[in-house]
Ligand SMILES: Nc1ncnc2c1ncn2[C@@H]1O[C@H](COP(=O)(O)OP(=O)(O)O)[C@@H](O)[C@H]1O
């Protein structure tokens with residue numbers, strides 16, 4: 001059973017073809033990893049799903065219903081939440097405000113659950129979010145999305161720029177929240193770690209999917225190994 | 237012992253400053269969410285004043301009812317203004333274009349156009365001279381406090397403004413719409429990711445800012461007994477200066493700057509003719525831009 005299906009998606013901004021014929025399915029309670037170098041269109045794809053960019057062709061189906069054309073807030077209301085690239089937290093607002101915003105009246109049960117996952121944030125609830133460290137900001141960004149009890153969680157390079165210990169924390173967390181029943185689509189440059197936790201994965205190059213399959217298949221594919229698992233990438 | 241004359245000028249200055257503050261907040265809130273200056277804000281002030289005196293002429297309601305009518309008309313003006321002059325230029329929704337330069341320039345022209353259209357329309361309808369207002373409604377009844385004489389308008393303006401400013405602070409801190417306004421000001425793209433309806437937030441920002449501007453218009457109109465189609469221009473400039481001095485998108489900054497401006501202007505009439513008092517604002521603007529380009533409170537400002 002697929003919770004999210006992307007079919008023949010294409011995106012053009014101005015004269016630039018950014019995505020071309022992207023198709024992939026995220027299984028319910030699955031982890032799907034998207035790999036690829038910088039500038040190949042991973043973030044653009046994630047933005048299409050969240051309704052920030054509007055695709056020029058194809059469909060994005062959520063529980064069988066096409067969501068292309070919906071506004072970003074409608075997509076959030078459906079239960080598709082994203083921890084975006086660059087975190088996009090509200091640096092001038094408190095940690096607590098960042099967590100509770102947009103979600104209607106404060107749900108203490110949700111807050112307790114999220115703070116249970118990120119005890120570091122609990123000590124800093126009243127603090128301005130801008131004063132958090134990079135790792136804490138990433139936790140806040142993921143926590144903010146989890147506050148809405150999403151059905152699908154989109155993660156765009158959650159480990160970017162984090163110290164190795166925090167990278168491990170983030171990947172462990174992703175596995176843990178999958179175990180709690182979330183479906184996850186994760187974009188990562190850290191291919192090794194991503195393929196370890198994912199069920200399926202795709203590699204994007206130049207706006208197209210050039211390889212798709214189970215995470216095991218991809219991890220043992222020599223082309224993936226050369227391009228993404230060898231050399232400096234694996235050194236992460 | 238301070239000369240009572242100065243106390244009197246100080247009172248007038250605070251009243252003026254409060255009115256500038258009410259207006260500056262409209263500028264500041266809108267600049268916060270869109271990074272644009274709404275050049276039609278002065279006309280919202282004028283529309284507020286006209287709505288008030290038309291209500292008075294039509295059925296002579298109690299003061300509080302006038303306030304609510306003016307707030308409603310201001311809300312409607314803000315809503316329409318956003319629809320006509322701002323929304324059409326916000327077709328794309330990535331972070332690059334929500335606060336883009338092209339949009340800033342386009343809305344600068346469209347809001348200026350709306351301002352001219354509104355002013356000319358009011359001149360056609362009402363003529364360009366002062367409108368007659370029922371004397372009983374003017375808020376210039378003298379009140380003696382020992383050696384100082386103030387007018388009841390000073391008290392009314394102070395109370396109404398403080399209530400509005402306090403209400404706004406509460407709204408921004410605790411209400412869902414207030415949090416949305418702050419979120420869109422802080423990070424419009426982030427606001428989309430948490431499911432905030434940014435279009436609705438922007439229109440509500442215009443509504444709230446315009447309610448404040450319209451209220452400032454009727455208060456000043458009844459304080460001076462002067463309501464005319466171009467009355468919004470000078471206060472618009474002053475409020476704009478207060479916004480810049482306050483750091484463009486800081487509400488406390490704008491309010492403090494507006495009060496400083498009002499008091500400085502009122503005290504300056506002691507030394508120079510009142511014609512020159514308007515120059516005080518321009519002087520402040522130049523000094524701010526040259527020495528404090530981030531605004532007087534720029535260093536650790538919080539947007540909205
Ligand atoms: N709003 C935009 N306008 C123009 N080009 C864009 C826009 N967004 C993304 N792009 C282009 O799309 C390509 C893919 O970008 P992106 O999706 O951020 O890649 P990735 O996340 O894989 O690094 C880049 O060449 C980028 O310049």
Ligand SMILES: [Mg+2]
Nearest residue numbers: 042043044085
């Ligand atoms: Mg990216």
